[in-house]
Amino acid sequence: MHLRRFILISIYTGLRAGVTCCRALWNESPLHPWADIDSGVLYRRGRNEIGHRTKRRPVVAFPDRLLSHMRRWKRLDEGKGYQPVIHFGGKPIDRVKTSFASCVADSGLSDEISPHWMRHTCATWLMEAGVDVWAAAGFLGISPATLIKNYGHQRPDYQDDVRKRFG
Numbered sequence: 724m725h726l727r728r729f730i731l732i733s734i735y736t737g738l739r740a741g742v743t744c745c746r747a748l749w750n751e752s753p754l755h756p757w758a759d760i761d762s763g764v765l766y767r768r769g770r771n772e773i774g775h776r777t778k779r780r781p782v783v784a785f786p787d788r789l790l791s792h793m794r795r796w797k798r799l800d801e802g803k804g805y806q807p808v809i810h811f812g813g814k815p816i817d818r819v820k821t822s823f824a825s826c827v828a829d830s831g832l833s834d835e836i837s838p839h840w841m842r843h844t845c846a847t848w849l850m851e852a853g854v855d856v857w858a859a860a861g862f863l864g865i866s867p868a869t870l871i872k873n874y875g876h877q878r879p880d881y882q883d884d885v886r887k888r889f890g
């Protein structure tokens with residue numbers, strides 16, 4: 724169950740596996756990311772956390788498809804008193820690397836596939852859908868330059884200007 728939650732959350736939000744995704748709680752926290760289901764957002768930092776120099780962690784809105792799952796999961800977890808959004812038997816998990824690797828192996832996929840691929844998939848989907856670069860970069864917590872450098876070729880209009888100039 725924890726791996727399902729991880730995959731859906733990370734693929735629809737582009738959250739990094741360890742820093743945010745696995746540490747998130749259902750209630751506001753001074754030191755942990757937390758999901759505000761009423762507002763439909765995830766705060767990637769606890770209220771009192773100090774920012775990191777190289778990794779941005781802006782608030783991220785849950786897409787509607789994910790928000791319905793989040794509401795259901797919260798109802799299930801509240802009945803058992805569980806706090807972590809992603810947990811194994813109610814206990815927090817630090818990472819999903821081992822279970823993710825087992826899932827990849829069981830699926831017959833390449834062992835190169837890691838949890839971080841969910842973030843890459845999210846960025847690719849945003850570019851393929853033609854989402855504004857500034858909006859997509861803000862959603863992912865990266866600079867527009869980084870987004871264009873790594874995922875710009877996924878845009879449907881990639882090289883349109885060059886193609887048009889040649890007639």
